[in-house]
Amino acid sequence: MTAVTIYERAQVHVEADPAVRADALAVAGGRLIAVGNRDDLVAAFPRARRVDLLGLPVFPGLTDAHIHVIGYGLGLLQIELRKTRSIAEAARTIAAGAAVWRDGPWIVGSGWDKNIWAEGRFPTRHDLDPATGDRPAACSSKDGHLLWVNSAALRLAGITRDTPDPPGGVIGRDAAGEPDGLLKEAAAGLVRRALPPVTQDQREQAALAAAAGLHRLGITAVHNFTGTTEDTPAAFETFQRLRARDALTLRVVACVPEAHIEAAASCGMCTTLGDAFLRVGPVKIFADGTLGSQTASMLDPFEGQPSNRGIQIRTPRSSTS
Numbered sequence: 034m035t036a037v038t039i040y041e042r043a044q045v046h047v048e049a050d051p052a053v054r055a056d057a058l059a060v061a062g063g064r065l066i067a068v069g070n071r072d073d074l075v076a077a078f079p080r081a082r083r084v085d086l087l088g089l090p091v092f093p094g095l096t097d098a099h100i101h102v103i104g105y106g107l108g109l110l111q112i113e114l115r116k117t118r119s120i121a122e123a124a125r126t127i128a129a130g131a132a133v134w135r136d137g138p139w140i141v142g143s144g145w146d147k148n149i150w151a152e153g154r155f156p157t158r159h160d161l162d163p164a165t166g167d168r169p170a171a172c173s174s175k176d177g178h179l180l181w182v183n184s185a186a187l188r189l190a191g192i193t194r195d196t197p198d199p200p201g202g203v204i205g206r207d208a209a210g211e212p213d214g215l216l217k218e219a220a221a222g223l224v225r226r227a228l229p230p231v232t233q234d235q236r237e238q239a240a241l242a243a244a245a246g247l248h249r250l251g252i253t254a255v256h257n258f259t260g261t262t263e264d265t266p267a268a269f270e271t272f273q274r275l276r277a278r279d280a281l282t283l284r285v286v287a288c289v290p291e292a293h294i295e296a297a298a299s300c301g302m303c304t305t306l307g308d309a310f311l312r313v314g315p316v317k318i319f320a321d322g323t324l325g326s327q328t329a330s331m332l333d334p335f336e337g338q339p340s341n342r343g344i345q346i347r348t349p350r351s352s353t354s
Contacts, residue, residue: 035062037081041071044090058091063309094253102257102285103268104143104177106239107231109246112142114172119151120160127172128164139228140165142172145181148325155205158184158214171224178326180221182214190224199223201319201346203328218322218344236271244283254284258317266293276311286314319346 038060045055045068057071059078067074075081112130117123123145131140147155161170161183169186173179187193194210202219204212216224231239247255259268268287275281289297294316306313322328322344327335330343 037061037066037078038084039071039074039078039081040084040086040091041074042088043086044088046090046092048093092251095251096254096256096284097247097252098256099258100247100255101177101259102243102255102283103231103236103239103271105246106241106243107235108143108173109242110235110239112140112172113144114142115144115146115175117145118149120154120156121152123150123156123172124160124164127161127170131165131168131170138169139186140168140170141228142170143177144175145172146175146325155179155215156181157205157207158182158187158212161214169227171228173221174326176323176325178218178221178323178328180216180224182216182224184214186224186227187212187214190227192223196223201344203344217326217328218346231267233267233271233274236267237275240268240271240275241280244281247283252283254286256286256288256314258288259290266290272311276308281310284309285311287311288314288317291316291318321345321347 039057040060041057043056043058045058047053047055047068055068055070057069057074058065059067059074059081067077075083112127112134114123114126117126127140127142130142134140145156147153161172161181162185164170165183165185167185169189170183171186172181174181182190192204192212194206194212196204196212198204199219199222202221202223203217204220204223205215205217207213247253257268257272259266266289272281272285272287289302297313302313304313304315321330327338327341328344330345333342335341335343
């Protein structure tokens with residue numbers, strides 16, 4: 034018989050009926066089997082292990098319906114820019130981070146958001162160069178659809194005024210036509226290909242760091258939407274490795290990027306394949322960019338950007354395969 038654990042002296046909030054109040058719950062085999070009065074549950078399961086929750090509240094776990102787990106975890110291990118409120122502050126944060134991680138070949142950061150910066154504009158390589166010098170630097174925006182790089186990174190990637198925009202991407206340029214250090218959508222791949230590859234060990238560390246951070250927020254399940262360089266289809270292999278050694282504490286529904294759908298199908302993968310902790314989910318298809326990065330495909334130009342109607346990555350007549 035599966036062992037039962039009773040968690041008692043709790044404030045249990047029942048999702049189906051918020052009016053219901055209980056002070057205990059019983060769990061067996063990783064599943065909730067009963068919620069109710071402590072004395073009733075103890076009587077029903079007299080041999081159960083009992084855990085005192087000291088009056089703490091208990092809520093159903095939350096599910097994040099769209100997240101990049103590996104990318105989020107790697108961001109926790111990189112220079113964190115989410116709290117910066119100006120380009121100047123971001124540059125100072127990057128300079129400080131570069132000093133701490135001075136032995137790495139690249140300076141890597143993530144999380145910046147132009148929409149909350151005091152300057153009210155996008156950053157350029159001229160903002161980043163003084164903070165990074167001749168060491169290549171690449172900092173991803175909060176939504177992952179923009180990459181802010183310095184002059185050294187542009188040189189290393191071979192991006193010049195003569196480099197054409199790749200399909201589904203735009204190389205930001207200044208008034209003279211020179212690359213300005215802002216790479217939109219698929220254009221970010223021109224630099225990301227030059228970054229040191231993420232190792233399997235780093236992916237596992239990132240997944241574990243992400244899980245710990247998500248659990249602190251009450252998130253116990255995720256829909257993982259792969260598709261960016263930091264969060265590649267190799268993420269599924271990472272989840273499998275963690276699951277095999279019972280280290281995967283998140284319940285993961287993993288999507289399949291459109292570019293890999295044929296390979297997935299040839300292996301017999303299909304939606305719902307897997308178990309309670311790791312299973313295959315939907316296919317991810319990019320149609321355009323995002324509103325936050327002002328790359329979403331629009332009927333009218335973005336305010337203050339008369340030539341910017343966004344980036345159309347996929348149309349009914351195009352394919353990313």
